[in-house]
Amino acid sequence: MGILIDQNSCNGCGFPESETPCNMACPGDLIFMQSNGKAEICCNADCWDCCACIKICPQQAIELQLPFEITGKEGSLKARAYREKTVWTARDANGNEEIFETPARNESSLKNLINPEEFSDVVDSYKGISKSFTDLGQGI
Amino acid sequence: MSFSTDKIKIERIKTDFLIIGAGAAGCFAAYEARKLNPDIDIVILEKAHIDRSGCLAAGINAINAYINAGQSPESFLEYVKKDSMDLIREDLVYSIAKEVNHAVDLLEEWGLPIPKDENGERYARGRGSIIVQGERIKPIIAQAVKSTKAKVLNRVVVTNLIKKGNKILGAYGFGVRDGKFYIVEAKATLVATGGAGGIYKPNNEGNARHKIWYSPFNTGAGYAIGIRAGAEMTTFEMRYVSMRIKDLMAPTGAVAQGVKAQQVNALGERYLEDRYGDLGGRQMPTSARLLATLQENAEGRGPCYLDTTHLTKEQAERLKAYYLHMTPGLTLYWSVKSTSPKNDPPEIVGTEPYIVGGHAQAGYWIDINRKATLENLYAAGDVAGGAPKKYVSGSGVEGMIAARDINSKLGSLNHEEINDHEIKEEMHRVFNHMNKESISILPDELELRMQKIMDDYAGGISSGYVLNEQKLSKARKYIKHLKEDSKYLYGNNLHELMKCHEVIDRLDVATVLIEHLSYRKETRWPIYQSRGDYPNRDDKNWLKFVNSVYDNKSGEVKIVERECKPVSLLATK
Ligand SMILES: Cc1cc2nc3c(=O)[nH]c(=O)nc-3n(C[C@H](O)[C@H](O)[C@H](O)COP(=O)(O)OP(=O)(O)OC[C@H]3O[C@@H](n4cnc5c(N)ncnc54)[C@H](O)[C@@H]3O)c2cc1C
Ligand code: SF4
Ligand code: SF4
Numbered sequence: 001m002g003i004l005i006d007q008n009s010c011n012g013c014g015f016p017e018s019e020t021p022c023n024m025a026c027p028g029d030l031i032f033m034q035s036n037g038k039a040e041i042c043c044n045a046d047c048w049d050c051c052a053c054i055k056i057c058p059q060q061a062i063e064l065q066l067p068f069e070i071t072g073k074e075g076s077l078k079a080r081a082y083r084e085k086t087v088w089t090a091r092d093a094n095g096n097e098e099i100f101e102t103p104a105r106n107e108s109s110l111k112n113l114i115n116p117e118e119f120s121d122v123v124d125s126y127k128g129i130s131k132s133f134t135d136l137g138q139g140i
Numbered sequence: 141m142s143f144s145t146d147k148i149k150i151e152r153i154k155t156d157f158l159i160i161g162a163g164a165a166g167c168f169a170a171y172e173a174r175k176l177n178p179d180i181d182i183v184i185l186e187k188a189h190i191d192r193s194g195c196l197a198a199g200i201n202a203i204n205a206y207i208n209a210g211q212s213p214e215s216f217l218e219y220v221k222k223d224s225m226d227l228i229r230e231d232l233v234y235s236i237a238k239e240v241n242h243a244v245d246l247l248e249e250w251g252l253p254i255p256k257d258e259n260g261e262r263y264a265r266g267r268g269s270i271i272v273q274g275e276r277i278k279p280i281i282a283q284a285v286k287s288t289k290a291k292v293l294n295r296v297v298v299t300n301l302i303k304k305g306n307k308i309l310g311a312y313g314f315g316v317r318d319g320k321f322y323i324v325e326a327k328a329t330l331v332a333t334g335g336a337g338g339i340y341k342p343n344n345e346g347n348a349r350h351k352i353w354y355s356p357f358n359t360g361a362g363y364a365i366g367i368r369a370g371a372e373m374t375t376f377e378m379r380y381v382s383m384r385i386k387d388l389m390a391p392t393g394a395v396a397q398g399v400k401a402q403q404v405n406a407l408g409e410r411y412l413e414d415r416y417g418d419l420g421g422r423q424m425p426t427s428a429r430l431l432a433t434l435q436e437n438a439e440g441r442g443p444c445y446l447d448t449t450h451l452t453k454e455q456a457e458r459l460k461a462y463y464l465h466m467t468p469g470l471t472l473y474w475s476v477k478s479t480s481p482k483n484d485p486p487e488i489v490g491t492e493p494y495i496v497g498g499h500a501q502a503g504y505w506i507d508i509n510r511k512a513t514l515e516n517l518y519a520a521g522d523v524a525g526g527a528p529k530k531y532v533s534g535s536g537v538e539g540m541i542a543a544r545d546i547n548s549k550l551g552s553l554n555h556e557e558i559n560d561h562e563i564k565e566e567m568h569r570v571f572n573h574m575n576k577e578s579i580s581i582l583p584d585e586l587e588l589r590m591q592k593i594m595d596d597y598a599g600g601i602s603s604g605y606v607l608n609e610q611k612l613s614k615a616r617k618y619i620k621h622l623k624e625d626s627k628y629l630y631g632n633n634l635h636e637l638m639k640c641h642e643v644i645d646r647l648d649v650a651t652v653l654i655e656h657l658s659y660r661k662e663t664r665w666p667i668y669q670s671r672g673d674y675p676n677r678d679d680k681n682w683l684k685f686v687n688s689v690y691d692n693k694s695g696e697v698k699i700v701e702r703e704c705k706p707v708s709l710l711a712t713k
Binding site: 011026027045054066067076077090091094096102105107108121 | 186187189191192193194197198248249250251252253270273275276278279280284287293316318345346348349350351353355356357387388461464465467468469471472473475476477478483611635638699
């Protein structure tokens with residue numbers, strides 16, 4: 001498997017009036033909107049596990065699942081993209097969770113040239129500044 | 141259901157500068173062109189969405205072409221040359237080396253987080269690489285492009301170049317969401333579509349088949365459109381096979397250079413030093429490290445690992461999180477098993493071969509300005525040949541170099557009339573796969589068959605990457621049959637139509653690849669190009685480039701030899 005879209009959590013993001021974030025993001029054109037207005041993946045075997053759709057879904061309706069062939073166990077990865085960081089939750093079969101944060105972007109020199117509305121990779125602007133893992137360089 | 145091209149809407153666009161593919165190379169090209177010329181009209185055709193397309197969709201955790209303190213463009217060139225068994229386009233590699241740090245400075249200005257030590261220095265990861273926190277690298281680059289106001293057409297799959305005589309007049313494509321046929325006429329065209337994954341049978345099967353290292357959505361379209369137009373291609377035979385973390389096919393750099401994990405076999409022996417000193421020990425070329433690993437497995441001392449057991453618990457946790465920037469599935473893999481690299485060191489294997497000019501050197505034969513052998517046509521990044529190890533920064537540099545040349549010549553370039561008949565022909569070629577014939581083949585079926593042929597007969601994983609003439613002649617025969625069968629490909633929607641064209645493109649790449657593999661009668665790059673029937677390197681006869689030009693009418697691949705010219709830089713310095 002690649003991803004699982006929770007059909008209860010997906011609210012369709014205003015489709016068909018607007019393009020939905022998951023459908024916009026997938027580099028493989030794998031996500032489509034069903035007639036019931038909810039998103040679905042057309043072929044999970046084609047998924048590259050890039051997580052682009054997962055990070056951008058405002059409802060956190062999408063999670064990454066590894067194929068049974070590979071792990072023999074269940075587990076899932078969810079994520080949410082804020083402007084300055086991404087927050088990840090990995091869960092194993094017993095429901096144990098691990099939370100990670102990764103820094104996403106610093107201020108851009110081009111910010112005056114870019115319409116703030118065009119931060120199309122961000123679910124919504126995050127106010128705090130990330131502290132975790134900014135010292136990543138040390139020891140790696 | 142019968143399908144007629146009459147119903148297809150046509151979108152016709154004229155521009156100065158057409159960029160095909162909004163990846164690293166294409167985006168830097170747009171940025172540079174705008175910087176030089178506020179008036180230049182730029183159109184970018186991208187099969188996915190510029191925010192999350194190509195190799196960089198998931199992100200990256202290092203910049204792998206960089207001149208660290210103590211290194212120089214000259215030492216970079218020397219390293220690439222040695223690692224590529226002396227056969228490279230030194231002029232191209234050197235021109236990349238001179239500007240990779242500039243490309244990284246730009247990325248940082250645009251907002252890419254690059255950690256620094258207490259002296260404000262970027263963290264070196266090995267001699268030619270630095271650490272970055274690049275999960276968001278693609279949207280960051282995309283924003284730089286948005287600031288240029290270039291016209292970005294997302295979800296347009298380019299299917300062919302428009303050609304008149306020896307000149308390229310733009311490109312054709314179709315909208316995978318809107319179903320339109322696109323005709324973009326341009327004074328100059330840059331191909332920047334990345335390399336080709338999915339030519340060979342991958343490591344994983346079934347539901348895991350797309351857990352491959354290279355982007356499965358970079359399907360060699362850029363090579364294929366150039367091949368069909370008769371552009372000269374170089375060194376397809378130097379395939380790229382990478383050592384990767386098993387199952388997830390994640391890159392190993394963060395482990396091997398990042399935390400200096402040694403390669404060990406099942407017995408815990410550091411086999412590179414212990415047994416393969418003649419290949420250079422730990423200093424051996426990239427491909428030899430994989431060769432040694434395969435050898436350990438063949439002799440019953442596998443599996444092999446990158447030994448991360450020496451890490452502290454915190455380091456191991458950091459390493460685990462570090463992969464979220466590039467291969468998030470690997471982090472999950474450790475989490476699912478409730479473990480970390482400390483007690484579960486990554487097992488290493490070789491991938492299936494990829495055709496990718498940014499790591500090895502398959503691609504367009506270009507001049508120093510990145511101009512291809514056809515007029516008004518340029519190539520940059522993974523699709524351009526002759527310059528291995530350019531990675532994301534070098535791809536950006538190549539895009540910028542091409543943009544400069546195009547901008548300087550723009551005054552002398554023109555649009556030209558396109559023949560209506562050719563437009564109709566291409567429309568038919570593109571859309572007729574939506575017509576269900578009495579026989580129909582699904583793109584997945586044809587892809588599987590192609591991958592199996594290439595695996596069995598053109599040096600895939602199952603044959604230990606080894607080639608010989610007899611097997612190659614079978615590959616040639618079967619791929620030819622498949623190409624004939626490809627007319628029966630059927631896609632019942634636009635996504636499937638895209639997949640039809642992806643296999644068609646891969647078959648053209650495979651056709652040219654087989655001829656390159658067959659022509660080079662020596663073994664120059666073990667694993668990437670290992671001939672069982674010519675096992676030795678032969679500098680006397682083969683320190684030269686094998687290039688090819690395809691004749692789209694006859695289907696013949698003509699091989700041309702090109703001289704390998706040192707820039708003599710190292711000698712004069
Ligand atoms: C998993 C992975 C990890 C990597 N990690 C690193 C790293 O840590 N450091 C590093 O320096 N390098 C890394 N690289 C290499 C680097 O990403 C590439 O060398 C670089 O992105 C190549 O740039 P490009 O522009 O040639 O190709 P890409 O960036 O892949 O862009 C190609 C673009 O063309 C588009 N396209 C393809 N076909 C068509 C078509 N028919 N019509 C229209 N558009 C099309 C694609 O959608 C894509 O947007 C990594 C690569 C991979 C795959
Ligand atoms: S982004 Fe999430 S909520 Fe919106 S349509 Fe996609 S899956 Fe549904
Ligand atoms: S994880 Fe990536 S490839 Fe898979 S469906 Fe989501 S966006 Fe597409």
